[in-house]
Amino acid sequence: MMVARLLDEDPEAAYGYSRVALRLASRVAAVREAAGFAAYANQKYAEALAEFRAARRMTGSVELWPVMADCERGLGRPEKALDMAGAPEVHKLDKAGQVEMRLVAAGARRDMGQLDAAIVTLQSPELASNSVQPWTARLRYAYADALLAAGREQEAREWFAKAVESDRDGSTDASDRLAELDGVEFMDALDEGESESDGQRPAAEDGDED
Template sequence: MRQELLSLPKTLAEDVAKNLVMVARLIDEDPERAYAYSKIALRLASRVAAVREAGGFAAYANQKYSEALAEFRAARRMTGSAELWPVMADCERGLGRPEKALDMAGAPEVHKLDKAGQVEMRLVAAGARRDMGQLDAAIVTLQSPELASSAVQPWTARLRYAYADALLAAGREGEAREWFAKAVEADRDGSTDASDRLAELDGVDFVDALDESEGEGDTDEVVVEADEAEAEADDAGTDGAAEKADRGDDRDED
């Protein structure tokens, strides 16, 4: 990306770079703001492939699939790379065209992808099958050497998770549980909610013991109870003193 920005005047390159940095920082936690920064970068340097790609991912994160697809296509025309092919196919799914996504999964461009790209393409194809109600075909699509491998790669957790989810959708709960457990083993950075899905299948409910609203209510009740106890103690002390005084008066009279 830095190399591509060298084609711009220095000041302009710095401005574009700052906006691209903000896109990267915000795209997961605040996709709307990331999208706003991407639009600024596109306005400044729409002829830079990296800018078009960043704009595509920002639009994709906001489910603006038509816009994302247009940006990805522009970036691909500029670079000639097939790297964006899987996410372009997923945009077709987002636009309600799973058949088109499946066509792309069988295109020659897939053979130009690296291993990570091919796994991503397989995930998209399986998703397209599920969109079309073809659950068994989705399961078969995900069955691959990468799924069977015991080695953990960056895509392993997501691949196992997708397979487990497809099995569960097909009513194969026992197998689904097994593969959710395998996804948990591979999910070192928490990229999926496999542990929650596994707990759900096992009937485990997690309760937040530190719920702030409940904690505040409990604290108030404790304070009220303490005040009431203190008042009762004061009353008891007063009554006791009065009784002692009465007994003293009786003794004096005697």
């Protein structure tokens, strides 16, 4: 419970709790999975992969397949991630899992310098759909980012805008990326106030004026 509660706001603390849980109940699949996500959040990819594999052996579920493939990317093995993207396990994933696998595969292509292949990988019915699903914003964002990396700025702007439209919970920084492309600069209100204050002439002290 503490791992789940702290994972987003304090990954290091979540990792600490996961190590305690492992010492107490290492044969519980949910504990191994939680430990995997805590390690993953702290970029301990080898450890995360080992925990995810253990959880999968205990449950027989393929649910963790995409994040396991992303661990391979984190370990500098994008080719292995691509192999996993083409494995039979992918067909057993639900729609959300298949979209996640597509995102991982596109990331692996980018790791290998294959930008055009990454763009093609992300082109899918889910990307083209007007229906907004939990994965829509991240999928559109990844597509926009790949387009931008390939120098296709106008198309990237269009897809960042679409990502903003579908990002209902602020899971991406698509609005910032869109503003950046539009040349919009944000100024911190506090900094602006300090600058104005610095530019004001100090009040004259008694005896300074004629």
